[in-house]
Amino acid sequence: xxxxxxxxxxxxxxxxxxxxxxxxxxxxxxxxxxxxxxxxxxxxxxxxxxxxxxxxxxxxxxxxxxxxxxxxxxxxxxxxxxxxxxxxxxxxxxxxxxxxxxxxxxxxxxxxxxxxxxxxxxxxxxxxxxxxxxxxxxxxxxxxxxxxxxxxxxxxxxxxxxxxxxxxxxxxxxxxxxxxxxxxxxxxxxxxxxxxxxxxxxxxxxxxxxxxxxxxxxxxxxxxxxxxxxxxxxxxxxxxxxxxxxxxxxxxxxxxxxxxxxxxxxxxxxxxxxxxxxxxxxxxxxxxxxxxxxxxxxxxxxxxxxxxxxxxxxxxxxxxxxxxxxxxxxxxxxxxxxxxxxxxxxxxxxxxxxxxxxxxxxxxxxxxxxxxxxxxxxxxxxxxxxxxxxxxxxxxxxxxxxxxxxxxxxxxx
Amino acid sequence: xxxxxxxxxxxxxxxxxxxxxxxxxxxxxxxxxxxxxxxxxxxxxxxxxxxxxxxxxxxxxxxxxxxxxxxxxxxxxxxxxxxxxxxxxxxxxxxxxxxxxxxxxxxxxxxxxxxx
Numbered sequence: 357x358x359x360x361x362x363x364x365x366x367x368x369x370x371x372x373x374x375x376x377x378x379x380x381x382x383x384x385x386x387x388x389x390x391x392x393x394x395x396x397x398x399x400x401x402x403x404x405x406x407x408x409x410x411x412x413x414x415x416x417x418x419x420x421x422x423x424x425x426x427x428x429x430x431x432x433x434x435x436x437x438x439x440x441x442x443x444x445x446x447x448x449x450x451x452x453x454x455x456x457x458x459x460x461x462x463x464x465x466x467x468x469x470x471x472x473x474x475x476x477x478x479x480x481x482x483x484x485x486x487x488x489x490x491x492x493x494x495x496x497x498x499x500x501x502x503x504x505x506x507x508x509x510x511x512x513x514x515x516x517x518x519x520x521x522x523x524x525x526x527x528x529x530x531x532x533x534x535x536x537x538x539x540x541x542x543x544x545x546x547x548x549x550x551x552x553x554x555x556x557x558x559x560x561x562x563x564x565x566x567x568x569x570x571x572x573x574x575x576x577x578x579x580x581x582x583x584x585x586x587x588x589x590x591x592x593x594x595x596x597x598x599x600x601x602x603x604x605x606x607x608x609x610x611x612x613x614x615x616x617x618x619x620x621x622x623x624x625x626x627x628x629x630x631x632x633x634x635x636x637x638x639x640x641x642x643x644x645x646x647x648x649x650x651x652x653x654x655x656x657x658x659x660x661x662x663x664x665x666x667x668x669x670x671x672x673x674x675x676x677x678x679x680x681x682x683x684x685x686x687x688x689x690x691x692x693x694x695x696x697x698x699x700x701x702x703x704x705x706x707x708x709x710x711x712x713x714x715x716x717x718x719x720x721x722x723x724x725x726x727x728x729x730x731x732x733x734x735x736x737x738x739x740x741x742x743x744x745x746x747x748x749x750x751x752x753x754x755x756x757x758x759x760x761x762x763x764x765x766x767x768x769x
Numbered sequence: 770x771x772x773x774x775x776x777x778x779x780x781x782x783x784x785x786x787x788x789x790x791x792x793x794x795x796x797x798x799x800x801x802x803x804x805x806x807x808x809x810x811x812x813x814x815x816x817x818x819x820x821x822x823x824x825x826x827x828x829x830x831x832x833x834x835x836x837x838x839x840x841x842x843x844x845x846x847x848x849x850x851x852x853x854x855x856x857x858x859x860x861x862x863x864x865x866x867x868x869x870x871x872x873x874x875x876x877x878x879x880x881x882x883x884x885x
Contacts, residue, residue, distance in 0.1 A: 762817055
């Protein structure tokens with residue numbers, strides 16, 4: 357053990373703060389894309405996740421995800437309520453930062469993942485049902501999957517980690533997981549009265565997207581948990597993929613709809629960011645360019661054609677962006693990963709090994725299946741306790757006034 | 770009779786706008802002006818809360834649809850609007866009917882019915 361390193365600690369504290377900033381960013385991004393009568397309810401989904409999951413995480417979330425491994429499936433309760441956690445590192449995760457700092461960094465991931473799902477059921481979910489949902493979902497879906505992919509080390513690790521799955525910053529744990537869960541929730545809650553997008557404030561959505569791009573540097577580079585070459589590489593792969601995603605999304609728009617749009621540009625950037633999340637610390641910046649290009653285009657086709665064809669109402673494209681981008685990221689990492697970038701990683705198909713592709717395909721199938729089934733069960737259970745969806749009158753009046761007694765824009769004041 | 774031009778203002782709730790536009794389209798009313806307005810009448814407002822403080826909101830968001838007609842009979846417009854908007858509850862809105870003295874199309878100077 358090398359002992360604590362001040363530079364690493366400062367870096368991860370900063371990175372955790374950047375990830376926290378993604379939550380207001382997401383609130384703006386989502387809030388700008390809904391009708392003016394639902395902007396506060398949509399915004400509150402992100403902030404409520406920040407409040408609720410922050411507490412859930414230090415009570416039981418962290419220990420379920422990162423506690424001592426139990427059969428590769430879940431973390432033990434040794435760290436519940438932050439017991440046995442102090443200034444010393446936990447060598448399973450880092451040798452140079454206090455475990456408490458790792459708790460903080462990972463907390464922001466758990467929060468943002470719960471908040472991302474809300475894009476699927478925006479403009480129609482009742483608030484009590486939403487609160488129950490994020491609490492149960494985080495505990496029974498996020499925490500176990502985080503454990504499978506990231507928990508423990510060596511022989512005592514999560515089963516997907518032992519299988520050799522690489523997930524640098526949460527392509528599996530955050531993106532695929534939230535995207536699929538958002539899709540299932542969108543289908544179960546049913547369509548809104550009017551599915552046509554009526555974004556009430558695009559500059560707000562675009563500012564939110566910009567803040568997400570900025571915060572993603574903490575998400576991805578920070579996942580190195582140290583100031584080193586891998587972190588620097590992750591920073592550049594992240595930025596490259598975001599840029600490439602923006603370019604390819606907007607080219608698709610330009611060719612098919614004949615006009616490049618501002619919201620399309622930032623949506624493409626988010627798709628690129630999602631796609632690189634998994635491989636940021638394992639692939640080269642040149643590979644990241646290709647990953648972003650394909651990620652942006654895949655997301656475009658999912659949002660524009662797949663959604664229209666299948667008719668589900670994924671209001672803010674939690675699936676179209678995070679699900680599709682995340683699944684592409686899982687495949688892409690298995691193709692482009694190279695040990696020359698990160699000796700702790702593995703070589704992908706284009707560097708001579710098919711092993712990674714095999715384990716990633718297994719992980720995609722398992723996580724899609726588990727997230728879908730668990731989300732279904734959780735919503736069914738909540739549906740027995742309380743109504744999931746607002747009624748027609750409330751939907752017409754808008755969730756802000758109907759559920760929260762608040763109005764975002766008082767034009768005569 | 771034949772040169773009579775009539776203006777109809779319909780004030781109603783936002784949620785009915787699309788249905789109303791569809792119905793008016795079916796009776797060949799294709800031109801209209803729509804504005805978002807706030808209003809109050811028989812319908813009371815609701816309470817909102819800001820940092821725990823209750824605020825009475827008297828003015829509710831409504832839409833105002835302005836139509837000027839000459840060829841389509843007024844009765845037909847009124848029947849259509851009533852059929853779409855009526856729920857029997859307060860807040861369904863009101864319809865105002867006015868005579869119009871003249872209409873001028875700015876681009877070519879046409880006046881009266883020809884300008885519509």
